[in-house]
Amino acid sequence: MIRYILQRLAGMIVVMFLVVTIVFVIVRVTPGDPAAVMLGPDATPQDITDLRARLGLDKSIWVQYFLYIGQLLKGDLGHSIFLNMPVTAALMERAEPTFFLTIFSLAIACVIALPIGIYAAYRRGSFIDQASTFLAMLAASIPSFWLGLILMQFVAVRHNIFPVSGYGGPGASFLDRMYHLTLPALALGLVSSALILRFTRASMLDVLSDDYIRTARAKGLAERRVILKHALKNALIPILTVLGLTAAVLISGAVVTETVFGLPGIGNLVVSAVLRRDYPVIQGALLVIAGLYVLINFAIDMLYLLVDPRVRY
Amino acid sequence: MTDIANTPSLPAAESRFKFVHRLLKRKTVAFGVIVLTIFVLLAVLAPYIAPYSPSKLSIVNRLKPPGGTYWFGTDEFGRDVFSRTIYAARLSLLVGAAVVALSALIGVTLGLLAGFFRRLDTPIARLIDAMMAFPDILLAIALVAALGPSLTTVIVALSIVYAPRLARIVRASTLVIRELPYVEAAQSLGISTFHIMTRHVLRNLLSPILVQGTFLFASAMLAEAGLSFLGLGVSPEIPTWGTMIASGRQYIGQADWMTYFPGLAIILSVLSLQLVGDGLRDMLDPRLRKDL
Numbered sequence: 001m002i003r004y005i006l007q008r009l010a011g012m013i014v015v016m017f018l019v020v021t022i023v024f025v026i027v028r029v030t031p032g033d034p035a036a037v038m039l040g041p042d043a044t045p046q047d048i049t050d051l052r053a054r055l056g057l058d059k060s061i062w063v064q065y066f067l068y069i070g071q072l073l074k075g076d077l078g079h080s081i082f083l084n085m086p087v088t089a090a091l092m093e094r095a096e097p098t099f100f101l102t103i104f105s106l107a108i109a110c111v112i113a114l115p116i117g118i119y120a121a122y123r124r125g126s127f128i129d130q131a132s133t134f135l136a137m138l139a140a141s142i143p144s145f146w147l148g149l150i151l152m153q154f155v156a157v158r159h160n161i162f163p164v165s166g167y168g169g170p171g172a173s174f175l176d177r178m179y180h181l182t183l184p185a186l187a188l189g190l191v192s193s194a195l196i197l198r199f200t201r202a203s204m205l206d207v208l209s210d211d212y213i214r215t216a217r218a219k220g221l222a223e224r225r226v227i228l229k230h231a232l233k234n235a236l237i238p239i240l241t242v243l244g245l246t247a248a249v250l251i252s253g254a255v256v257t258e259t260v261f262g263l264p265g266i267g268n269l270v271v272s273a274v275l276r277r278d279y280p281v282i283q284g285a286l287l288v289i290a291g292l293y294v295l296i297n298f299a300i301d302m303l304y305l306l307v308d309p310r311v312r313y
Numbered sequence: 314m315t316d317i318a319n320t321p322s323l324p325a326a327e328s329r330f331k332f333v334h335r336l337l338k339r340k341t342v343a344f345g346v347i348v349l350t351i352f353v354l355l356a357v358l359a360p361y362i363a364p365y366s367p368s369k370l371s372i373v374n375r376l377k378p379p380g381g382t383y384w385f386g387t388d389e390f391g392r393d394v395f396s397r398t399i400y401a402a403r404l405s406l407l408v409g410a411a412v413v414a415l416s417a418l419i420g421v422t423l424g425l426l427a428g429f430f431r432r433l434d435t436p437i438a439r440l441i442d443a444m445m446a447f448p449d450i451l452l453a454i455a456l457v458a459a460l461g462p463s464l465t466t467v468i469v470a471l472s473i474v475y476a477p478r479l480a481r482i483v484r485a486s487t488l489v490i491r492e493l494p495y496v497e498a499a500q501s502l503g504i505s506t507f508h509i510m511t512r513h514v515l516r517n518l519l520s521p522i523l524v525q526g527t528f529l530f531a532s533a534m535l536a537e538a539g540l541s542f543l544g545l546g547v548s549p550e551i552p553t554w555g556t557m558i559a560s561g562r563q564y565i566g567q568a569d570w571m572t573y574f575p576g577l578a579i580i581l582s583v584l585s586l587q588l589v590g591d592g593l594r595d596m597l598d599p600r601l602r603k604d605l
């Protein structure tokens with residue numbers, strides 16, 4: 001098992017190295033001079049030369065690459081010229097709303113999808129099963145930003161149940177912040193529940209046709225116990241995988257949803273950075289989010305070892 | 314292990330009619346095909362169907378609610394929302410189709426090379442893993458930021474984002490097909506590797522590519538709408554469903570129809586693509602079905 005963990009760790013390092021390389025290349029494919037693009041048309045040649053030197057763009061591409069890797073190894077994601085602060089600090093400052101939005105949305109998606117998915121599999125072929133499959137497909141077809149706008153209009157503007165936008169004032173309590181996150185989390189959670197629902201149903205269907213479920217029923221165990229203890233426990237592995245995938249989808253969705261609801265999160269920071277061509281921030285955010293995705297997948301692999309005793313690598 | 318050898322490939326010409334007939338017998342697929350056909354017809358015939366020019370300004374008619382004259386109402390410049398929704402279908406469908414074509418070209422090439430040549434397998438597989446570590450829209454945003462927002466950039470960025478998905482599927486299937494007796498037989502007959510890859514391997518991969526392509530089409534349309542909504546896609550003056558929702562957002566309190574109709578168009582078209590993709594998967598690729 002330790003060998004497997006080490007192998008996975010080595011694989012993760014290789015992937016992260018490639019992720020860093022891709023992030024480095026993305027900015028270098030900018031047509032023209034990135035420094036000139038960042039400073040805009042009013043910049044003087046001296047300003048551009050200064051910024052090129054500051055960003056290290058005046059060095060050869062290989063030197064730039066090794067300097068970038070060295071900088072990252074020291075935990076330095078660069079410096080935002082527009083925010084006039086280190087990218088790491090800017091990301092940390094904006095991480096909280098994105099983190100809670102992702103967790104809150106994932107929780108909403110699970111609350112919707114898990115029971116429906118389990119019930120749909122249990123009542124395979126029934127009206128509820130067919131309806132849930134169709135609704136899952138419908139949910140996956142709705143753009144989260146559109147749903148966010150509709151919820152904002154109906155629930156916040158017309159009925160004044162939730163705040164229209166924002167993340168509460170500077171001194172807002174945790175509950176107040178969650179209250180502000182409810183609508184964006186609902187928009188993201190509803191859309192993301194589709195994938196979890198379909199995987200839960202599929203995974204449960206696989207397990208429900210296994211011999212040990214028949215044996216459990218033959219022993220006279222209560223149906224509730226058969227489904228929730230015997231079947232669900234064994235169906236968890238694919239569900240865990242999809243939860244990891246959904247977390248990545250949610251981070252992605254958060255970029256747009258944060259913009260709709262004016263949440264001061266990483267998504268909003270990235271969109272503003274793109275509009276300002278603040279490349280260090282874009283690079284930093286990409287790197288951190290891709291790194292998180294790789295870590296989540298690694299953590300899920302490790303969770304398999306705990307959840308399923310049959311998994312012995 | 315996947316069993317590509319037993320996967321039904323695309324039907325032969327004589328049975329294509331039967332295949333389409335069986336596919337359309339499914340109500341959900343029939344619904345999807347009908348809706349998609351309507352959208353394609355609306356997009357192609359937009360200049361003949363649209364009652365007004367999508368860019369015709371009429372300040373006196375600004376923010377008119379849906380009614381007899383303006384079926385979907387008007388926007389902040391008095392432009393007809395129905396006409397703009399129809400014209401927007403052109404661009405959304407074009408982006409979807411172009412992204413599928415380009416990502417298939419990149420993804421299938423990478424997948425075939427990785428699956429067929431052992432030396433290339435590890436580097437390409439790791440590259441696919443690394444590309445898939447980026448959330449779709451975020452990578453697309455970064456690429457658009459680097460290349461500058463335009464229609465071409467959106468297509469290129471989304472193709473780069475979605476190509477690894479296809480590459481992964483093609484690679485996995487090629488690894489299995491490579492070991493099959495008919496490939497070995499073709500090799501021993503001295504048939505060139507390129508010929509084996511394109512004629513024998515690729516032909517057997519058309520079903521999963523077609524199924525995945527349908528889902529990619531839907532994802533690309535959603536992503537394009539998201540990028541346009543953020544102002545990172547095409548120019549805001551060009552009607553796409555995303556740009557229409559973005560401009561409707563500012564008037565949602567007074568003219569919510571500006572947001573509803575383009576949103577509903579996205580939902581209907583994406584849902585239809587998913588229904589068709591699901592039906593195709595059930596019939597062409599039972600390995601992937603697993604009662605999903």
